[in-house]
Amino acid sequence: EAQVTQNPRYLITVTGKKLTVTCSQNMNHEYMSWYRQDPGLGLRQIYYSMNVEVTDKGDVPEGYKVSRKEKRNFPLILESPSPNQTSLYFCASSLPAKGVANEQFFGPGTRLTVL
């Protein structure tokens, strides 16, 4: 089944404790992206990757890191999480990036709480 998977689905952690949220897709997509969703603010893009070893900042990259060593994986790293990073996170992938012209496939989401 074609899908985007994220792990963990739920995570409660404390301020300053490094964490990684994994994202994997099995559709051989070149493009992958991370979003966060907060009430009243909609979906905001954190980072995206046009292909392996190519990453770039979205609208809200502060406090996050990403890596793209393989085509299928795009982990989101929070080196020192803070409470304002409490949010619902989504990973997405699509065929070669052509702006919005390619359908984005989203993962199920990761609900992160930073105490």
Place this chain on the structure above:
Amino acid sequence: LAKTTQPISMDSYEGQEVNITCSHNNIATNDYITWYQQFPSQGPRFIIQGYKTKVTNEVASLFIPADRKSSTLSLPRVSLSDTAVYYCLVGDGSSNTGKLIFGQGTTLQVKP
């Protein structure tokens, strides 16, 4: 990336047709218009995409006037399960760009 404006929320009743309009005054020649649907605690799901005139699929229709400065997503005979947030995106389809802006979307509440 062209900025889009949508109503924050809309209410409807089961069986009615719902039209959600998105304004995108700065749309560029190469831009496509794409709509996504998002249910609570789920990732957005692609609904429909168009460039001009009218596009229809099994879920919805998309109407785009000649000047392309707005577009209307039409959901025929909605049911309670169509209660969701709907996002309009506009962006360049001819060159590689990874930045996407979803905005706040339109929250559609379908009532019995």
